[in-house]
Amino acid sequence: MDEFNQNHDWHWVRKAILRRDNYRCSICRTRKRKAELDVDHIIPVRCGINPFGKNNLRLLCKECHKAKTKLDREANL
Numbered sequence: 001m002d003e004f005n006q007n008h009d010w011h012w013v014r015k016a017i018l019r020r021d022n023y024r025c026s027i028c029r030t031r032k033r034k035a036e037l038d039v040d041h042i043i044p045v046r047c048g049i050n051p052f053g054k055n056n057l058r059l060l061c062k063e064c065h066k067a068k069t070k071l072d073r074e075a076n077l
């Protein structure tokens with residue numbers, strides 16, 4: 001994830017997703033400030049998908065993102 005945050009393209013994709021999803025976490029449906037939201041890849045990038053494909057992106061708040069990452073790890077995705 002970190003290598004994408006440093007990427008200029010990623011900056012714009014992130015902005016577009018924030019606007020598209022109206023600053024709302026897609027799991028708990030809470031509206032948050034930008035700093036409390038992460039753009040999540042629904043299908044992990046390491047599965048070989050396009051990291052900038054907007055259909056595979058959604059907003060998650062930090063708490064939901066943490067929970068989801070943990071689930072992914074347990075499911076061995």
Ligand SMILES: [Zn+2]
Nearest residue numbers: 025028061064
């Ligand atoms: Zn959330």
